[in-house]
Amino acid sequence: xxxxxxxxxxxxxxxxxxxxxxxxxxxxxxxxxxxxxxxxxxxxxxxxxxxxxxxxxxxxxxxxxxxxxxxxxxxxxxxxxxxxxxxxxxxxxxxxxxxxxxxxxxxxxxxxxxxxxxxxxxxxxxxxxxxxxxxxxxxxxxxxxxxxxxxxxxxxxxxxxxxxxxxxxxxxxxxxxxxxxxxxxxxxxxxxxxxxxxxxxxxxxxxxxxxxxxxxxxxxxxxxxxxxxxxxxxxxxxxxxxxxxxxxxxxxxxxxxxxxxxxxxxxxxxxxxxxxxxxxxxxxxxxxxxxxxxxxxxxxxx
Amino acid sequence: xxxxxxxxxxxxxxxxxxxxxxxxxxxxxxxxxxxxxxxxxxxxxxxxxxxxxxxxxxxxxxxxxxxxxxxxxxxxxxxxxxxxxxxxxxxxxxxxxxxxxxxxxxxxxxxxxxxxxxxxxxxxxxxxxxxxxxxxxxxxxxxxxxxxxxxxxxxxxxxxxxxxxxxxxxxxxxxxxxxxxxxxxxxxxxxxxxxxxxxxxxxxxxxxxxxxxxxxxxxxxxxxxxxxxxxxxxxxxxxxxxxxxxxxxxxxxxxxxxxxxxxxxxxxxxxxxxxxxxxxxxxxxxxxxxxxxxxxxxxxxx
Numbered sequence: 001x002x003x004x005x006x007x008x009x010x011x012x013x014x015x016x017x018x019x020x021x022x023x024x025x026x027x028x029x030x031x032x033x034x035x036x037x038x039x040x041x042x043x044x045x046x047x048x049x050x051x052x053x054x055x056x057x058x059x060x061x062x063x064x065x066x067x068x069x070x071x072x073x074x075x076x077x078x079x080x081x082x083x084x085x086x087x088x089x090x091x092x093x094x095x096x097x098x099x100x101x102x103x104x105x106x107x108x109x110x111x112x113x114x115x116x117x118x119x120x121x122x123x124x125x126x127x128x129x130x131x132x133x134x135x136x137x138x139x140x141x142x143x144x145x146x147x148x149x150x151x152x153x154x155x156x157x158x159x160x161x162x163x164x165x166x167x168x169x170x171x172x173x174x175x176x177x178x179x180x181x182x183x184x185x186x187x188x189x190x191x192x193x194x195x196x197x198x199x200x201x202x203x204x205x206x207x208x209x210x211x212x213x214x215x216x217x218x219x220x221x222x223x224x225x226x227x228x229x230x231x232x233x234x235x236x237x238x239x240x241x242x243x244x245x246x247x248x249x250x251x252x253x254x255x256x257x258x259x260x261x262x263x264x265x266x267x268x269x270x271x272x273x274x275x276x277x278x279x280x281x282x283x284x285x286x287x288x289x290x291x292x293x294x295x296x297x298x299x300x301x302x
Numbered sequence: 303x304x305x306x307x308x309x310x311x312x313x314x315x316x317x318x319x320x321x322x323x324x325x326x327x328x329x330x331x332x333x334x335x336x337x338x339x340x341x342x343x344x345x346x347x348x349x350x351x352x353x354x355x356x357x358x359x360x361x362x363x364x365x366x367x368x369x370x371x372x373x374x375x376x377x378x379x380x381x382x383x384x385x386x387x388x389x390x391x392x393x394x395x396x397x398x399x400x401x402x403x404x405x406x407x408x409x410x411x412x413x414x415x416x417x418x419x420x421x422x423x424x425x426x427x428x429x430x431x432x433x434x435x436x437x438x439x440x441x442x443x444x445x446x447x448x449x450x451x452x453x454x455x456x457x458x459x460x461x462x463x464x465x466x467x468x469x470x471x472x473x474x475x476x477x478x479x480x481x482x483x484x485x486x487x488x489x490x491x492x493x494x495x496x497x498x499x500x501x502x503x504x505x506x507x508x509x510x511x512x513x514x515x516x517x518x519x520x521x522x523x524x525x526x527x528x529x530x531x532x533x534x535x536x537x538x539x540x541x542x543x544x545x546x547x548x549x550x551x552x553x554x555x556x557x558x559x560x561x562x563x564x565x566x567x568x569x570x571x572x573x574x575x576x577x578x579x580x581x582x583x584x585x586x587x588x589x590x591x592x593x594x595x596x597x598x599x600x601x602x603x604x
Contacts, residue, residue: 010429016507017426021434024419024478031453031475032441038452094336101329112330114587115337117594121582122341123536125558126575130344132561133568141343144359155358175340183594236445239538243558257447264451265543277448284445 043274063275073276075251076259079166083255084234086170087177088227095178095226099185100215120179128243131172135159135244159245162252169253172240177233181226188222189215232284256280348372348573355568371573393548394574397556401535404469404552405581408534409527411474416481416526417519421511423482424489425497442479450543457544464546472544473534481526488522489515525592532582532593553578 010018043064046057067073102113122130134141137157146152159165196214216223238257241247247254247262260280264273347355349368354361375394422428423435453472454463462468492515500514501507516523541552551559557578560571585593 013426013507014428017422017428020418020422020426021428024415024482025434027415027471027475027478028438028441031472032444032449032479033437035449035452035456036444038456039448042451042455097329098333101326101333104326106326106330112334114590115334117586117590118341118583119337121532121536121586121593122579123554123557123582124538125554125561126344126579129557129561129571129575130340133347133572134340134343139356139358139360139568141360144362148359175336178336236447239558242538242542243561260447261539265454270451270455274448274451277445277451281445281448285443288443 039274039277042270043278044271046271059271063271064279066272067276067279072251072254073256073259076254076256079253080234080237080255080257082166083170083173083237084231086167087174087230087234090171091174091177091181091230092223092226094174095181096185096215096219098178098182099189102182102186103189116182117179119176122176124176124239125243127172127176128240131168131240132159132244135168160249162249165245165249165253169240169244172244173233173237177230180229184222184225185219188219192218228288231287235280235284344572344575348569348576350569352567352569356566368569371570372577375570375573375577389548393551394553394556394560396549397551397553398577400466400550401553401578402581403466404473404537404541405531405535407470408473408477409531411470412477412481412530413485413523413527415474416478417485417516417523418511419482420485420487421489421515423486425494438479438482442483446476446539450539454543463544464550466545466550469541469544469550469552472540473537476540477530477533481530484526484529485519485522488519488525492518521592524589525595528585528589528592532585535581 044058044060046059098116102109102116106112119127135158136143137160138155140155140158142158143152143155147155158168192214197210234255236257237255238261241253241255241258242261245253247258256276257280260273260276263269263276346362346364348371350361350364351368354364375391378391423431428434457463457468496514496518497510500510505513536554537552538554538558541555542558545551545555557571557575560574
């Protein structure tokens with residue numbers, strides 16, 4: 001018995017365990033780890049997709065350099081940062097406000113919470129369809145409301161104007177993200193003991209004081225999580241741009257996620273696109289690390 | 303004297319309560335408007351007549367509601383005076399079927415392999431077990447965009463493009479790390495004595511898993527399943543890139559095509575959008591608890 005155990009080094013329980021993880025391990029190895037390594041390879045080699053007889057040539061960091069120096073990429077990056085800024089600047093106050101409401105007791109609160117998560121579960125392309133019906137140049141709901149309120153006289157081509165289109169897509173994307181941001185804040189609010197709010201009242205602080213001295217400082221870690229998630233979302237944003245504008249008008253809504261898709265699957269520039277994908281992945285990871293460090297520091301300081 | 307002060311105090315108290323109640327109601331209505339107005343417009347458009355939508359301002363509350371588009375999309379043929387063809391309607395029905403197949407299969411495989419591996423990681427001390435867990439965490443953080451190009455080249459070489467099983471395999475791989483992670487956490491909450499008692503009673507390891515562990519794991523499986531089903535039903539980029547014909551397209555991609563082809567039958571387009579949103583919205587409204595425990599476990603997925 002001991003001899004057998006020594007030979008394989010595994011107990012029967014462990015063998016059973018390895019058998020259980022084998023299918024998952026093979027799937028992850030074949031469809032995630034291998035492509036990940038492959039992707040790194042593609043980014044430093046030229047595959048000559050359109051001229052395969054040329055074979056594969058090593059190009060080193062050339063693809064990375066052309067991404068970094070590409071002016072189209074610079075504007076896509078700026079648009080992405082703008083998306084993130086709108087998501088954070090508008091999304092954080094809106095979702096904090098919603099979370100404070102949902103933390104109060106009122107009849108049918110469970111139902112309202114159920115309704116709250118609807119935007120989060122609607123497929124991205126349907127969200128694109130939905131906003132296309134609202135921002136439509138002729139018969140959109142936004143034009144309808146604004147004309148009825150007398151704010152505008154004639155329909156406005158919302159998505160055909162470069163400076164408006166980017167903001168409107170950022171807003172549409174924010175709508176889909178508010179539920180998750182709100183739920184994160186709500187979980188944070190529920191962890192604040194009621195005594196703190198009572199003590200605040202006794203000390204004569206008003207609602208603004210409660211917000212400023214208790215809610216905002218105590219929820220700072222959650223605010224940082226929301227910052228990370230919005231930034232990651234902005235970097236990987238794709239569905240809404242694909243359906244609503246296709247990066248237009250005149251590249252005004254070109255963002256890194258969509259730019260990557262076009263480079264890879266419209267221009268078939270695999271080397272360039274892989275380098276870009278790696279740079280996005282690195283940026284996202286660095287942001288996550290930066291924010292998480294900051295969060296930990298804040299935690300230990302308080 | 304003392305009675306007098308009490309009365310004064312309570313009047314002020316009630317006034318304050320009514321005022322704060324008024325503001326709370328206002329805030330709840332604001333929240334509901336923000337969340338529901340865009341969805342409501344999608345639904346109203348789907349039951350409007352062509353005339354209602356092609357005027358400015360549009361008819362906000364069309365009466366009587368016209369549900370004929372739903373019937374047409376699900377069972378009917380294209381009428382004479384639409385820009386649609388029977389072929390488009392058929393393609394939409396195909397896409398609904400495809401999404402149902404994709405989401406069901408991905409959920410099934412993710413739960414099957416995920417619960418096997420999750421159980422092994424939770425209960426059995428495996429060689430390299432800790433390192434494998436880290437590998438799992440890393441794969442969960444990989445942005446899908448990095449994997450797309452190598453996966454596309456791989457599937458092209460294997461002749462597996464434009465096939466539903468390919469889409470199912472890819473989405474299973476993407477959601478598997480999450481499923482393993484979540485189910486491992488769930489299995490860890492179950493008492494180990496249960497299995498030991500069954501083993502003493504003469505059950506083998508496989509029987510312990512299927513007859514003892516599985517029945518009590520239904521809530522955990524349901525949570526992971528609801529989340530994976532929603533995510534794979536809503537998937538857009540993978541089906542968009544890996545399928546190219548009407549018989550393999552997912553419903554999310556079909557919706558994007560509808561918008562892109564500029565059909566002017568907006569009500570039909572919106573009805574298609576409502577149908578495509580129904581499964582995830584039903585999950586959100588009726589199985590909120592399960593979906594949200596999935597959300598908290600999968601929130602960090604980039």
